Amino acid sequence: MATEPANPEADASATAPSAACIKFDQVVKRFGSNTVLDHLDFSVDRGERVTLIGPSGSGKTTILRLLMTLEKVNDGVIWVDDEPFSHMRTPGGQLRPANEKHLSAIRRKIGMVFQQFNLFPNMRVLQNITEAPIHVLGQDRAKAEARARELLEMVGLGDRADAHPSQLSGGQQQRVAIARALAMDPEILLLDEVTSALDPELVADVLNVLRDVARETDITMLIVTHEMQFARDVSHRVLMFDHGRIVESGPPDQIFGNPTEERTQRFLRAVLEER
Amino acid sequence: MNWSAMGDAFPSVIAAFFKVTLVSTVVGTAVAAALGLVWAILGRSRTRWVTVPVKVVVEFIRSTPLMIQLFALWVLLGSLPTEVIGIAMLGIHFSTYMSEVYRAGIDAVPRGQWEAATALSLPRSHTWRAVILPQAVRNVLPGLGNYAIAMFKYTPFLSVIGVGEMVRTAQDYGSNHFEYPPVFTLCGLIFLAASYPTSLAMRKLEKRLGH
Numbered sequence A: 001m002a003t004e005p006a007n008p009e010a011d012a013s014a015t016a017p018s019a020a021c022i023k024f025d026q027v028v029k030r031f032g033s034n035t036v037l038d039h040l041d042f043s044v045d046r047g048e049r050v051t052l053i054g055p056s057g058s059g060k061t062t063i064l065r066l067l068m069t070l071e072k073v074n075d076g077v078i079w080v081d082d083e084p085f086s087h088m089r090t091p092g093g094q095l096r097p098a099n100e101k102h103l104s105a106i107r108r109k110i111g112m113v114f115q116q117f118n119l120f121p122n123m124r125v126l127q128n129i130t131e132a133p134i135h136v137l138g139q140d141r142a143k144a145e146a147r148a149r150e151l152l153e154m155v156g157l158g159d160r161a162d163a164h165p166s167q168l169s170g171g172q173q174q175r176v177a178i179a180r181a182l183a184m185d186p187e188i189l190l191l192d193e194v195t196s197a198l199d200p201e202l203v204a205d206v207l208n209v210l211r212d213v214a215r216e217t218d219i220t221m222l223i224v225t226h227e228m229q230f231a232r233d234v235s236h237r238v239l240m241f242d243h244g245r246i247v248e249s250g251p252p253d254q255i256f257g258n259p260t261e262e263r264t265q266r267f268l269r270a271v272l273e274e275r
Numbered sequence B: 001m002n003w004s005a006m007g008d009a010f011p012s013v014i015a016a017f018f019k020v021t022l023v024s025t026v027v028g029t030a031v032a033a034a035l036g037l038v039w040a041i042l043g044r045s046r047t048r049w050v051t052v053p054v055k056v057v058v059e060f061i062r063s064t065p066l067m068i069q070l071f072a073l074w075v076l077l078g079s080l081p082t083e084v085i086g087i088a089m090l091g092i093h094f095s096t097y098m099s100e101v102y103r104a105g106i107d108a109v110p111r112g113q114w115e116a117a118t119a120l121s122l123p124r125s126h127t128w129r130a131v132i133l134p135q136a137v138r139n140v141l142p143g144l145g146n147y148a149i150a151m152f153k154y155t156p157f158l159s160v161i162g163v164g165e166m167v168r169t170a171q172d173y174g175s176n177h178f179e180y181p182p183v184f185t186l187c188g189l190i191f192l193a194a195s196y197p198t199s200l201a202m203r204k205l206e207k208r209l210g211h
């Protein structure tokens, strides 16, 4: 059941003021004196899959980390499902920076897969996947394990439930990490260069799993990747970043096939030469 | 000098070793290990109202002499048995060193583990219990063991508040019989017999944990 990106016009009739699932509104992020995101505006529709590309240091990871609540904005507001995400409403209707309670309630909608997998080495594969469903969602163990086994089957590791992460290859670990994120039924999935730490021959398996996820679910995805063919296959839209600003945005065929901005052309040439 | 005094003093000295010195070390280590963990976790709190006072208290205890602390606690809690005061102070004193061992062991757990836990919405307390501490334990065991041995060698200080630990018992025997060198030699041998094998075992453990 492949879902097309929601059409903003059509959804606007509902109670929600827009169909935007994620909305960055004049977001500023600084590290010391280094302004990484400078009044950034963009939005992502429900069910849309958006790939972020751009040179190193352009702020792609920072965007995902802000959404995962691993970083805080310095200015501007992030909205998720038309609710303030980086902020919360006071009784008077004003916005003020989110506290930990607000963040822990709202971050459940979002899952993330990291470049370095970050599996818990002290837990077996199955427990890595069931830990959060049991202790965060309150699922009973039998149900959580049944679902975890299904997900392991889906990522092609049905027989490795009892392995320790250290006994798996990087590609296998990353597929477990994908299953772990999916077990929480996220509305939004963030993927930060999930194949960059892998040996080349292990990349394809991971990307194929993600193609399946894209095809079989309607999870909104924000993807940072240098795998241009993959980005072309799964994303509805590509955003080209430079210095924390969007240089160009459009459907993958246009951005990869016929980029209008000189900066995008230069970046794509550089990526192609790297291979 | 009468070296046979070593044999005569042995029963009372070894009894004090088991009943007081060893018990103080074992219980003191348990107290220090538990309290040290509390300091380390509080030191990682997100509010300064917690981290700053903890830091001040820990630094203060670490940088003042154990002997003075023993006197101070004895004056404060004079109604309690001196053994209890002694063990408590040993535990508190060494907890400040052990908290540093924990801190280093916890810092050695990669930041990505905390981030993965956040990405899964695991509550902070659960992250500590299920993710961070199980990984930190292997980092801290050797360090905690070394401080346990150090504590063992500090137990003679307990005599200043009147605890009848092994060295004090030996001293009493020495002054009654005017035989100091043999009884102190005996104490030294007992310390050596207890702490050397323990050090070797610690070193073996360190190797097995891959340090």
Ligand SMILES: Nc1ncnc2c1ncn2[C@@H]1O[C@H](COP(=O)(O)OP(=O)(O)OP(=O)(O)O)[C@@H](O)[C@H]1O
Pocket (backbone or CB within 6 Å): A031, A034, A036, A054, A055, A056, A057, A058, A059, A060, A061, A062, A063
């Ligand atoms: N924790 C941090 N402390 C200080 N500076 C940081 C931190 N995280 C990121 N930065 C800086 O922010 C800028 C953007 O970094 P970011 O990781 O978002 O870039 P990126 O687009 O993901 O790059 P890459 O392709 O190399 O992963 C960089 O200049 C980086 O040095």
Ligand SMILES: [Mg+2]
Pocket (backbone or CB within 6 Å): A060, A061, A062, A193
């Ligand atoms: Mg990055």
